[in-house]
Amino acid sequence: MHVPARWAKLGGLLLVFALLMPAVALRADAQDAEGKVLRIQRGTYPDTIDPQVGSALAEISIWTLNYEGLTRLDGNLQTVPAAAESWEFNEDATSITFRLREGLTYSDGSPLTADRFRYSVLRTCDPNVAGGYAYVLTDVVAGCAEFANLFDPEAATPVATDDTAAYEAARDAVGVRAPDERTLEIDFIAPAPYFPTVASLWVFFPAQQELIEAGGENWWADPANQIGNGPFQLTGLEDGQLATFEANENYWAGRPKVDGIEYVYIAESAAALEAYRAGDVDIIGVDPSQIATIEGDPELSDQLLRYAAANTWYLNFNLNEEPFQDVKVREAFAYAFDRETFCEVISFGSCVPTYSWVPSDVPGAIETNAFAFDPEAARAALAASSYGSAEALPEIRYFYGSGDPAAQARVEWIAQQYREVLGVELTLEPTEPTTLSGLRRDPETYPQFTIYNWYQDYPDPQNWLSVYWTCSSSFAERVGYCNPEFDELTEQGDRTIDPEARIPFYEQAGQLLLEDLPGPPLFNEANIFLVSPDVTGYTPTSIDGGWPGERASALTVDVNRT
Amino acid sequence: MLGFLVRRVLWVVPVVFTVALITFVLMQRAPGGPWDSDKPVSRSALETLNRRFGLDKPLWLNPDAVGDLRDEGVDNPFRLGRALLDSQFGNYLVGIARFDLGPTYESRGGETVQRVIAGRLPTSAKVGLVAVAFATLVGIPLGVLSALRQNTWLDYLSLFTSTVGVSVPTFVSGILLLILLSQQFGVSPVRRPEEWDGFGRAYLVPGIVLGLGTMAYLARLTRATLLEVQRQDYVRTARAKGLGEGPVVARHMLRNALIPVLTVLGPAAADLLTGSFVIETIFGVPGLGREFVTSISSRDYSMIMGTTVFYAVLVALANVTVDLSYGLVDPRIRQRR
Numbered sequence: 001m002h003v004p005a006r007w008a009k010l011g012g013l014l015l016v017f018a019l020l021m022p023a024v025a026l027r028a029d030a031q032d033a034e035g036k037v038l039r040i041q042r043g044t045y046p047d048t049i050d051p052q053v054g055s056a057l058a059e060i061s062i063w064t065l066n067y068e069g070l071t072r073l074d075g076n077l078q079t080v081p082a083a084a085e086s087w088e089f090n091e092d093a094t095s096i097t098f099r100l101r102e103g104l105t106y107s108d109g110s111p112l113t114a115d116r117f118r119y120s121v122l123r124t125c126d127p128n129v130a131g132g133y134a135y136v137l138t139d140v141v142a143g144c145a146e147f148a149n150l151f152d153p154e155a156a157t158p159v160a161t162d163d164t165a166a167y168e169a170a171r172d173a174v175g176v177r178a179p180d181e182r183t184l185e186i187d188f189i190a191p192a193p194y195f196p197t198v199a200s201l202w203v204f205f206p207a208q209q210e211l212i213e214a215g216g217e218n219w220w221a222d223p224a225n226q227i228g229n230g231p232f233q234l235t236g237l238e239d240g241q242l243a244t245f246e247a248n249e250n251y252w253a254g255r256p257k258v259d260g261i262e263y264v265y266i267a268e269s270a271a272a273l274e275a276y277r278a279g280d281v282d283i284i285g286v287d288p289s290q291i292a293t294i295e296g297d298p299e300l301s302d303q304l305l306r307y308a309a310a311n312t313w314y315l316n317f318n319l320n321e322e323p324f325q326d327v328k329v330r331e332a333f334a335y336a337f338d339r340e341t342f343c344e345v346i347s348f349g350s351c352v353p354t355y356s357w358v359p360s361d362v363p364g365a366i367e368t369n370a371f372a373f374d375p376e377a378a379r380a381a382l383a384a385s386s387y388g389s390a391e392a393l394p395e396i397r398y399f400y401g402s403g404d405p406a407a408q409a410r411v412e413w414i415a416q417q418y419r420e421v422l423g424v425e426l427t428l429e430p431t432e433p434t435t436l437s438g439l440r441r442d443p444e445t446y447p448q449f450t451i452y453n454w455y456q457d458y459p460d461p462q463n464w465l466s467v468y469w470t471c472s473s474s475f476a477e478r479v480g481y482c483n484p485e486f487d488e489l490t491e492q493g494d495r496t497i498d499p500e501a502r503i504p505f506y507e508q509a510g511q512l513l514l515e516d517l518p519g520p521p522l523f524n525e526a527n528i529f530l531v532s533p534d535v536t537g538y539t540p541t542s543i544d545g546g547w548p549g550e551r552a553s554a555l556t557v558d559v560n561r562t
Numbered sequence: 563m564l565g566f567l568v569r570r571v572l573w574v575v576p577v578v579f580t581v582a583l584i585t586f587v588l589m590q591r592a593p594g595g596p597w598d599s600d601k602p603v604s605r606s607a608l609e610t611l612n613r614r615f616g617l618d619k620p621l622w623l624n625p626d627a628v629g630d631l632r633d634e635g636v637d638n639p640f641r642l643g644r645a646l647l648d649s650q651f652g653n654y655l656v657g658i659a660r661f662d663l664g665p666t667y668e669s670r671g672g673e674t675v676q677r678v679i680a681g682r683l684p685t686s687a688k689v690g691l692v693a694v695a696f697a698t699l700v701g702i703p704l705g706v707l708s709a710l711r712q713n714t715w716l717d718y719l720s721l722f723t724s725t726v727g728v729s730v731p732t733f734v735s736g737i738l739l740l741i742l743l744s745q746q747f748g749v750s751p752v753r754r755p756e757e758w759d760g761f762g763r764a765y766l767v768p769g770i771v772l773g774l775g776t777m778a779y780l781a782r783l784t785r786a787t788l789l790e791v792q793r794q795d796y797v798r799t800a801r802a803k804g805l806g807e808g809p810v811v812a813r814h815m816l817r818n819a820l821i822p823v824l825t826v827l828g829p830a831a832a833d834l835l836t837g838s839f840v841i842e843t844i845f846g847v848p849g850l851g852r853e854f855v856t857s858i859s860s861r862d863y864s865m866i867m868g869t870t871v872f873y874a875v876l877v878a879l880a881n882v883t884v885d886l887s888y889g890l891v892d893p894r895i896r897q898r899r
Contacts, residue, residue, distance in 0.1 A: 047668050047860075055601065130607035132599055149606040161613065217665075218672025238755035240848045264752055267843045270737045271751040274744040280752040434859055438594025474602045 035259030038535065038559045040547045041272045041284040042263045045240045049220040051205035052123045055133040060202060061546030065245050065261060065554055066228035067205035070098050070117060070184070071196050075539035075552040077361055077459040079197045083112065083206075083229060083252075084184070087199075093191035093497045095175075098199070100182040106208070107233040107248040114178035116206035121176045121186070123212075124203040127151050127167075133203055136457055139467070140195060142175030142187040191495040193502060194460040201458060231256050231554040241265050257537060257558040263546075273530075282535050282559055283547045286528040288350035289406060294530065305531050308352040308524035310359055310459060310542040315520045316452035320443065320480035322394045327517055328385035329393070334371035334520035335378035336421040337414070343523050346413050351523040357464060357513055359524055361542050364461025364493075364506035370514045375421045382422055390423035399439070399447035402430035414451070443478045451522065459543060461506035466490040469513060481518035535559050570885060574878040581874040582658065582867065586651050589866055590621065596667040596861040614671050615664075615864070616653055624648040654867055663868035668860060675868035679850060685758050686837030686849030692769020693834045694827075697776035702823065704777075705784025706816065712789065720781060727778025736771045736844040743767065753846055768845040772838055776830050780823060787819040794818075820891050828884030832876040 046058035051067060070084040084098040104112040123129055124137050125144040138145040147170040151161050159166045175187030188195065198204075211225040219225045223234045231253075232245035243263040247256045264280070266272040269287035276284045277300075286294065286304070294300045315333055317324035324330055339353035355372065358365040387393050400411050411428060418424045426449070431439070439445045440452075454475075457463050468475045470490055471482035486509055493505030514520075527540070529548050537556040538549030549557050597603060597611055612618045620626075627645040636642065647656060657664055663675035704724070708717040743749040749767075757764040791797060792815060800814045837851025850869070857865035888895045 048670055053670065127606045127610055130603075130610040132601060132603060132607075134604065134607065135602045138604070145604075149604050151609050152604070152606040153609050154605060161610075216672060218669050221669075221672065238848070240852075241753075241755045241846065266752065266846055268737070268846075271740055271844060271846070274741055274751045278744055278748070278750050278752075280750050432592075432594075432859070434594040434598060434861055435592065436594075437598045437600060440600070441598060 036257075036559060037260040037262055038258045038283075038557060039262045039264055039281045041266050041275060041281045042243075042546055043265070043267055043269075043272075043285055045265045049226070049237070050131075051202040051207055052120060052126075052129055052133075053131040055202070057545030061263065061550060062234065062243055063202045063205055063230075064551055065230055065232040066226055066234045067202070067207070067230045068228075069201060069204035070100075070199040072200045073197070073459065073541070073543065073551055075541060077541055077543070079200060082200065083117070084199070087196055089193065089497060093188070093193045093495070095185065095187045096192075096195055098184040098186075100184065101252055102182065104229070104252060105250045106227050106229050107250055108227050109250055110227070111181075112206060112229050113181040114184040115181070116208070117184050117204060118176050118178045119209050120204050120206050122147075122171060122174055125174055126171070131203070133201075133457075136198060136201060137203060140188050140190075140192050140198065142189055143170070143173040144175075145189075146170055147174050191497070193497045193499070194458075194462045194494070197458045197460045232261055235260075251555075253555060256555050276530055276532075279532075279561075282532040284530050285546075286530055288348045288528070291348040291350065291528065300530060303530050303533060305529045305540065305548055306349065306526050307540055307548075308354075308359065308361075308542055309455075309527045309545075310362065311453045311455040311525050312354060312357055312359060312464075313351070313451055313453040313522045313525060314357070315522060316447075316450045316479065317519065318446050318448050318479050319518060320446070321448045323385070323387055323396070324449065325480075326385050326387070328381050329387065330517045330520065331371070332378045332382035332385065332422055333418070334517060335374045335381060336418055337520075337522060338373040338417060339523055340373065342410070342413070346410055350526050350528060352526055353523050354521050357510055357519075357521045358461055358506070359456075359464075359542060362456070362459045362461060362464065363499075363503050364464065364510060366507050366510045366514075368511075368514065371517075371520055378421050393424060396424065396426050397429045397448045398426040399429045399431050399436060399450045401433040401436055403432065440478065443480070446478050452519075453525065456543070461503070461510075462490070462494055465506055465509050465513075466494055469509075469518065476518070479518060481516070483512065483516055486512050486516070532559075534561050567882070567886065570882045571879075574875060574882070577878050578658070578871055578874050579655070582654060582871050583651075585867055585870045586654065589861075589863055592861070594861055596863060598861070611670070615667065616650060617863075619653070620649045622649050622651050624652070654864075658871055663871070664864035666865050667862040668857075668865065675864050678853065678865070679868065679872055682848065682850040682853065683836070685847060686842070686851055687835045688761055688765050689769045689772055689837065689841065689847055689849060690831070690835035692765050693773030693776065694831050696770050696773035697780055697830070697834075698827065701777035701780030702784050705781040706788060706811070708781070709785045709788035709792065710811065717785075720785075724778035724781040727774045728782070730774075731840075732771055732775065732838065733840045733844065735774055736768075736841060739767060739771055740844060751845075755848070758848055768841050768847050771845075772834060772841045776834065779826065779830075783823055783826060784819060787822050788815055791815045791819045817891055821888060824884050824887055824891065828880040829877050832873070832880040836873055836876060 042058065042061060044058045046054065046056060046062060048054040049059055049062055051063050068082045070082060070087070071079050072082040074080045083100055083104060085101045087096055087098045089096050100114055106112050121137065121141065124131055124134055125141065125147045127148055127150045134148050138148050149155070150159050150167065150170045152158065177185045179185065186195070206229060208227055211227065212219045215222060215225040221237060223237050226234045228234065228248070231248055231251050233248045234243065235246050236242065236244035242265065245261040247259050249255055264275070266275060269290060272281070272284045273290060275281050294304050315330070315337065317330055317333070319325055343349065343351040343353050354360070355368045355370055356366045382390060398411070398415065401407060408430070415426045415428060418426055429447070436447070439447055454464070454468055457467070467473060469481060470476060470487045471484065476482060489505050489509040489512065493502045493509065496502040496505065527544060527548065531548060535557065537558040538553040540548035541552050544550040597608055609618070623646055625646065627648045628642050631642055631645050647653070654664070661676060663679070665671040666673050666675055666678060704720045708720040711717050740751050744751050753764050797810065797814055800810045837847070837849035839851045839855040841847060842849045842851045853865060854869050854873075857869060
């Protein structure tokens with residue numbers, strides 16, 4: 001059959017056109033924003049940018065620029081004055097008085113008084129707000145737990161949710177007072193010498209009552225409602241795409257060096273790397289799978305920044321289930337885990353081995369290499385256990401979050417390690433991540449064996465030890481760990497006011513944790529970034545979730561594009 | 563004709579009901595919930611949140627509410643019926659009928675599902691429109707040409723293209739294209755938010771990548787059906803009566819070959835227009851596609867129901883449209899109705 005030649009030509013053209021069209025049609029405008037703007041890539045766009053409701057890293061990145069608590073953390077994770085210029089405990093540290101700076105204002109110049117902070121505390125405890133981070137205050141602040149649990153349906157005498165009198169009474173009973181514009185007093189349930197560090201957290205960030213009330217349930221989505229007191233002021237929010245900040249001219253410590261910061265949300269790590277190469281962003285987060293590529297690139301490898309983050313991953317045994325009620329089995333599992341190989345080879349250097357539960361840059365960390373990889377010791381521990389051999393062990397089900405191919409490879413390596421070192425065959429249980437966190441909430445359904453982490457709320461050993469492993473902690477409770485001796489030690493640490501004197505108690509508690517071994521620490525996940533050489537004046541800390549210097553360098557970070 | 567249309571549109575109702583029912587059951591069966599967090603959450607907070615989203619109500623029917631109303635002396639059957647349906651599923655159904663898909667869990671009640679859909683759908687639809695246009699305008703002619711020039715270089719080239727198009731997933735082709743454009747042509751992978759306003763060139767690349775698979779499929783389908791039609795008697799008759807090649811292909815062959823293509827194109831268009839998680843993630847498109855996926859992992863119940871039901875309605879309507887368009891292409895189908 002004959003087809004006219006022009007048709008064939010048209011077809012060829014069509015194909016060529018189809019394949020090349022994207023290349024020809026698009027070229028980016030390299031547009032320079034006004035002034036000196038630091039552009040930072042972020043992966044996940046936050047859900048709830050309400051400082052008394054959310055608590056995810058994506059949200060914290062925004063709040064810490066826009067707001068500031070009574071205190072803040074410096075580059076060495078020391079708690080230093082911020083909105084408060086000083087504070088004082090009463091003699092047994094059951095109450096604290098913060099003294100605010102004189103002439104404090106919000107970014108719009110309106111006065112920032114102690115009452116604003118009182119509102120933030122009350123809002124955190126408010127049962128109608130039902131914030132996800134209330135627990136950092138309910139455990140400490142007097143009356144906060146009673147207020148937060150006012151409508152508990154399982155209480156002895158349940159309170160109706162529309163009982164406004166009871167609500168107001170509970171609200172007034174929370175131990176927080178603002179006797180004058182510059183004084184904030186807070187009462188505790190028990191001594192809380194670590195409280196100034198808690199006062200740096202976002203639950204204290206003084207979002208304004210009138211803006212919240214006028215803005216409705218998602219008041220926070222409009223930057224005009226987020227008038228803050230931080231070094232920067234949030235000026236724009238584009239869902240899933242962009243958050244923009246401008247330097248706060250009214251910040252008490254002076255003006256930041258850059259005129260603005262932009263968070264550019266790019267979820268795909270390959271796209272982020274291209275954006276970085278193209279110079280569209282100054283800082284990006286790096287996916288572990290990209291490390292090899294970056295290290296192989298002479299230019300990029302110099303710009304790679306990698307350091308341990310403030311989280312500890314550990315072997316998460318369920319002590320309520322066989323065989324992990326037996327400490328010797330737990331020891332065997334701890335010895336059989338080769339942390340160095342896991343971090344350096346299997347995880348492409350995206351983690352840093354640790355042997356201390358408390359990370360090394362937090363006070364209370366201990367110097368140890370207990371349970372370092374030792375196949376002999378692992379086999380000996382298993383032989384010394386009540387089971388005696390791998391064959392006698394019951395089935396061990398290893399639960400992990402499914403859906404991430406990179407994680408799957410790591411899990412298989414771990415299973416292979418246990419097979420080779422101990423002769424134990426783990427049953428792999430890939431579980432959808434939300435399902436897994438659902439299972440984790442209930443001691444009844446808590447997984448038999450997982451690898452899990454704790455990401456600190458604030459860099460104090462109290463947060464690592466007392467909050468996590470004491471008998472009354474919901475974390476320890478779920479896995480069935482309770483040692484009164486440990487509780488005794490941490491309580492002594494929690495009650496001691498002198499910052500130096502408290503630490504030894506926590507160190508002893510940390511040692512005890514290594515003897516009981518409810519959760520042998522494995523590694524700290526690393527923060528991995530590419531930072532352009534144009535960026536200067538930042539100090540990375542282990543708590544920077546979004547970019548190196550997020551918490552401590554907002555004022556000093558600078559960018560000079562060449 | 564009108565009767566047919568009404569019948570078909572009415573069928574959408576039971577379809578949507580069934581989809582809603584199945585989705586609801588699956589959602590309830592999935593372990594974990596919207597408030598699951600690694601940090602401890604108080605019972606009181608859970609209670610507050612559950613109440614805000616009606617999760618404190620029974621799943622299917624609420625006889626207690628009927629009892630309460632009865633005790634108050636209400637015997638209006640309409641009010642009693644509504645009270646009986648004051649359940650989680652019942653309220654979804656009533657909401658759907660009112661085009662109110664409820665507050666999203668992600669926003670903790672500040673945003674409604676319909677507003678999220680209304681806000682994000684246009685962006686997805688524009689990407690989808692590019693994809694549909696690309697798929698049909700390139701795929702169908704490509705199929706026609708390879709059929710007409712069967713076993714020539716053109717046929718092989720188009721076969722190769724369409725095989726690649728079908729078998730390479732978008733997360734590969736998308737990233738490859740992104741890297742290629744960025745490194746070879748200096749096209750930044752970063753789009754400013756304002757570039758998604760209007761219908762600018764930002765839509766071009768994501769649209770083409772999204773349409774690649776459908777384009778390839780349409781090309782192969784067109785080629786196959788055209789080859790089949792080519793041997794039909796009526797084509798030979800058309801040629802015998804002296805018609806030129808152009809009219810034979812356009813009027814006799816292509817028209818008949820289009821039926822299977824249309825069948826595919828309807829649901830495919832509904833799929834493309836509602837966005838794709840992969841494309842939106844790679845190219846940073848602020849569209850609806852990612853809501854389909856993220857709502858499930860975050861157990862955003864109202865969003866899961868909303869997006870699923872919305873998609874079901876779109877697919878059902880697309881199928882009705884396809885059924886109607888058969889008549890335009892093929893008079894025999896028109897007459898049978």
